Amino acid sequence: MLFNSLHFVVFFLVVTPLYFILPHKFRWILLLTASCYFYMTFIPIYILILIFTIIVDYFAGILIEKSEGRERKFYLIISLVANIGVLAFFKYFNFLNENLTLLMGEFGLSNVVPYLSIILPVGLSFHTFQAMSYTIEVYRGNQSAEKHFGIYSLYVMFYPQLVAGPIERPQNLLHQFYEKHPITYENFSIGFKMILWGFFQKLVVADRLSIFVSAVYQNPGAYSSSMLLVAILFFAFQIYADFAGYSNIALGTARVMGFKLMTNFNTPFFSTSVTEYWRRWHISLNTWFSDYLFTPIMIANRDWGKAAVVFALMITFGLSGLWHGAGWTYIVYGLLHGVAVTYEFLTKKFRKKLSKAIPAVIYSNLSMLLVFIYVCLTWVFFRAQSFSDALIVLKRLFAFQGSFFVFDNNLGVIIYSLVAIAILLAYDLSVHLNHGKSYFLYHKSATVRMATYCFILVTIVLIGVFDGGQFIYFKF
Amino acid sequence: MADYKLILKRFAILIIALFVLDLGIGAVLKHFYFTKKNGADYRTNNVINTVKADVLVFGSSKAAYHYDTEIIGDSLHLSVYNAGRDLSYIYYHYALLEAALKRYSPKLVVLDTRANEFQQFKNGEDRDRLNVLLPYYDSHPEIREVCLLRGDFERYKLLSKMYPYNSLILSELVELLPIARYKKDDSENGYIAKHGQFKGGLQPYLVNDAVDTTAARYYKKFVELCKAKNIPLVVTMSPIYQNINAAANRNVQYVVQVCKHNNVPVLNYLRDTTFNNEGYYYDALHLNREGSVVYSSMVASRLKQFLTHK
Numbered sequence: 022m023l024f025n026s027l028h029f030v031v032f033f034l035v036v037t038p039l040y041f042i043l044p045h046k047f048r049w050i051l052l053l054t055a056s057c058y059f060y061m062t063f064i065p066i067y068i069l070i071l072i073f074t075i076i077v078d079y080f081a082g083i084l085i086e087k088s089e090g091r092e093r094k095f096y097l098i099i100s101l102v103a104n105i106g107v108l109a110f111f112k113y114f115n116f117l118n119e120n121l122t123l124l125m126g127e128f129g130l131s132n133v134v135p136y137l138s139i140i141l142p143v144g145l146s147f148h149t150f151q152a153m154s155y156t157i158e159v160y161r162g163n164q165s166a167e168k169h170f171g172i173y174s175l176y177v178m179f180y181p182q183l184v185a186g187p188i189e190r191p192q193n194l195l196h197q198f199y200e201k202h203p204i205t206y207e208n209f210s211i212g213f214k215m216i217l218w219g220f221f222q223k224l225v226v227a228d229r230l231s232i233f234v235s236a237v238y239q240n241p242g243a244y245s246s247s248m249l250l251v252a253i254l255f256f257a258f259q260i261y262a263d264f265a266g267y268s269n270i271a272l273g274t275a276r277v278m279g280f281k282l283m284t285n286f287n288t289p290f291f292s293t294s295v296t297e298y299w300r301r302w303h304i305s306l307n308t309w310f311s312d313y314l315f316t317p318i319m320i321a322n323r324d325w326g327k328a329a330v331v332f333a334l335m336i337t338f339g340l341s342g343l344w345h346g347a348g349w350t351y352i353v354y355g356l357l358h359g360v361a362v363t364y365e366f367l368t369k370k371f372r373k374k375l376s377k378a379i380p381a382v383i384y385s386n387l388s389m390l391l392v393f394i395y396v397c398l399t400w401v402f403f404r405a406q407s408f409s410d411a412l413i414v415l416k417r418l419f420a421f422q423g424s425f426f427v428f429d430n431n432l433g434v435i436i437y438s439l440v441a442i443a444i445l446l447a448y449d450l451s452v453h454l455n456h457g458k459s460y461f462l463y464h465k466s467a468t469v470r471m472a473t474y475c476f477i478l479v480t481i482v483l484i485g486v487f488d489g490g491q492f493i494y495f496k497f
Numbered sequence: 498m499a500d501y502k503l504i505l506k507r508f509a510i511l512i513i514a515l516f517v518l519d520l521g522i523g524a525v526l527k528h529f530y531f532t533k534k535n536g537a538d539y540r541t542n543n544v545i546n547t548v549k550a551d552v553l554v555f556g557s558s559k560a561a562y563h564y565d566t567e568i569i570g571d572s573l574h575l576s577v578y579n580a581g582r583d584l585s586y587i588y589y590h591y592a593l594l595e596a597a598l599k600r601y602s603p604k605l606v607v608l609d610t611r612a613n614e615f616q617q618f619k620n621g622e623d624r625d626r627l628n629v630l631l632p633y634y635d636s637h638p639e640i641r642e643v644c645l646l647r648g649d650f651e652r653y654k655l656l657s658k659m660y661p662y663n664s665l666i667l668s669e670l671v672e673l674l675p676i677a678r679y680k681k682d683d684s685e686n687g688y689i690a691k692h693g694q695f696k697g698g699l700q701p702y703l704v705n706d707a708v709d710t711t712a713a714r715y716y717k718k719f720v721e722l723c724k725a726k727n728i729p730l731v732v733t734m735s736p737i738y739q740n741i742n743a744a745a746n747r748n749v750q751y752v753v754q755v756c757k758h759n760n761v762p763v764l765n766y767l768r769d770t771t772f773n774n775e776g777y778y779y780d781a782l783h784l785n786r787e788g789s790v791v792y793s794s795m796v797a798s799r800l801k802q803f804l805t806h807k
Binding site: 203210464485487 | 500501503504507510511514515517518522546648649650653654657659662664665666667668
């Protein structure tokens with residue numbers, strides 16, 4: 022079930038009132054049943070994968086808490102192997118097999134391991150990471166093991182964030198299932214605003230931009246430099262609006278019922294460094310990598326000095342790229358960001374001096390622009406269908422081929438897209454300048470707020486792309 | 498409980514505001530849409546509501562660019578209107594035919610059929626394009642069935658008065674410009690001449706020829722509707738500059754099969770040798786002005802023969 026479908030609207034309108042009607046002690050049953058239904062609308066049989074990891078992690082958590090020393094570590098490893106094993110099998114098996122075939126081919130050998138013809142379970146990377154965060158936190162002693170099997174299942178399966186995050190931590194989410202959430206105007210209002218803006222991001226911006234972007238990336242060799250440039254810029258806004266839109270709808274649907282999930286995006290295109298960008302983009306994933314990969318690697322190699330940081334950064338970003346998809350393009354995407362963050366780490370003092378020598382307005386705006394350009398170029402690897410396609414895009418882009426203003430039949434699509442981007446940026450700017458809250462959606466005047474709701478809804482109806490397809494991050 | 502009441506109150510205000518806006522904006526957009534004097538929407542409106550030409554030509558952009566209404570009309574001594582539209586598919590042609598036949602009976606219907614008429618679109622682009630028919634959903638019950646092919650929830654979306662004009666707002670805004678109100682339609686009874694010459698050489702034909710069953714069903718319905726109303730129908734396949742093996746193509750085979758079954762003639766010019774000339778093409782799929790003149794003359798003479806023997 023996609024958030025951007027009337028199916029979900031009906032689902033939401035049934036589940037939310039039921040949640041408030043039911044006595045508190047039965048609410049978890051409703052949420053778990055609703056979550057199972059939500060997940061099973063994709064590929065029903067895949068719920069067995071979830072059940073498997075839930076059972077393993079539930080018992081692992083209890084056993085970790087009860088045991089000590091090496092035994093404790095043993096149960097953690099069992100949990101991690103089960104989760105990573107499932108992820109590796111469904112997501113990376115064919116990628117590894119393909120590379121093995123190539124490698125063996127270099128030595129004149131043939132690979133007899135067959136390829137698997139399986140569809141990747143939706144949101145697999147998200148819920149396995151969330152499940153792993155639970156056992157790791159229990160192991161670290163930051164979280165007590167959850168004894169209630171239903172509540173633990175709900176922690177992994179809570180439908181607003183089941184298939185594309187935010188990747189929650191047990192400390193933030195588990196206790197909320199025990200809290201009684203009364204119906205409040207504040208929760209409703211904030212949740213509604215998030216959902217509304219999320220739908221705008223998805224339907225008006227992301228799906229609109231995807232029309233042009235998909236056409237170009239399907240056959241990049243056929244497009245001029247100017248068209249490729251437009252597609253590259255559009256994709257940056259498309260993926261941001263797509264994923265942030267999903268996150269907002271997820272946060273909003275949870276918030277209406279009183280649940281506070283992690284913020285996943287914080288106006289990333291206003292970042293003045295790539296490092297800052299990663300603190301504002303897909304926050305739940307990046308803090309996951311920071312807590313469970315980067316920091317442990319860095320601490321383990323702390324004798325190396327700065328080299329330990331560089332090593333940890335490159336490993337973390339490489340794996341972060343691989344998390345997104347089983348392909349070299351994703352790994353390159355991750356590594357390019359690793360290189361940029363490493364560069365910023367190593368030149369921190371020099372850049373600080375430079376920032377003092379240049380007027381602050383110029384320095385920060387120029388930095389913002391450079392970060393945006395760099396990020397856009399790295400997205401080429403993320404979006405291209407293959408590594409060679411990514412190189413075609415970049416080669417043609419810098420070859421300045423074709424006329425600059427040849428938009429042919431795409432003019433209408435481009436104008437709609439530019440309008441959508443302008444509204445998106447205006448909103449983000451108001452959030453950026455207004456301490457994290459949109460100036461219009463959170464205006465003190467009820468009339469201004471109401472006018473903003475109407476504007477957003479009317480714009481969605483008039484220029485939104487309905488049934489535009491699934492969220493990009495669902496496939497991860 | 499106070500919060501509960503406040504939520505309901507605010508939602509009620511929002512719903513009322515949206516209802517009023519929907520009616521108001523919908524009415525304004527409807528007015529501008531139906532008073533257009535040029536463009537594709539204007540021509541669609543003509544076919545559905547106004548035109549009473551003797552010959553109606555249906556099809557996609559290939560129909561719009563290939564059938565010179567003046568040449569065909571002069572040859573047949575009949576009035577001709579070209580109902581072809583860019584990026585339209587069999588569902589659209591069928592809906593237009595239904596709407597036109599509700600008003601009158603043309604003497605001849607020509608259906609230009611693409612070599613990939615029944616192409617399977619993974620994301621349903623062909624049905625998405627039916628958005629251009631949504632402004633007629635309320636007033637033309639005969640096309641509702643086709644409009645609802647867009648999705649399971651389409652009938653509920655269409656409760657909104659603004660929704661039928663989704664993605665049409667840009668052209669509606671252009672209509673607000675004074676110059677647009679007086680600009681005449683640049684087609685000749687629906688025929689659009691394309692100027693320019695293709696220089697890409699003979700292209701490979703790469704479209705998968707698997708048949709979309711729904712598209713095929715509507716194609717059959719189109720043919721059978723003409724038959725049921727006793728309106729002569731000719732199916733044409735206009736030239737392309739692509740190396741297609743028409744005889745082995747499943748889409749083409751289906752066209753031939755349906756037409757044969759219903760005794761409808763098929764004029765297949767897909768790889769006609771006359772058009773093995775790059776100079777006749779605007780791009781690999783469309784003839785330019787020169788090509789369309791030659792093609793229209795050839796088709797006109799065949800149509801004349803057909804009507805004479807009828």
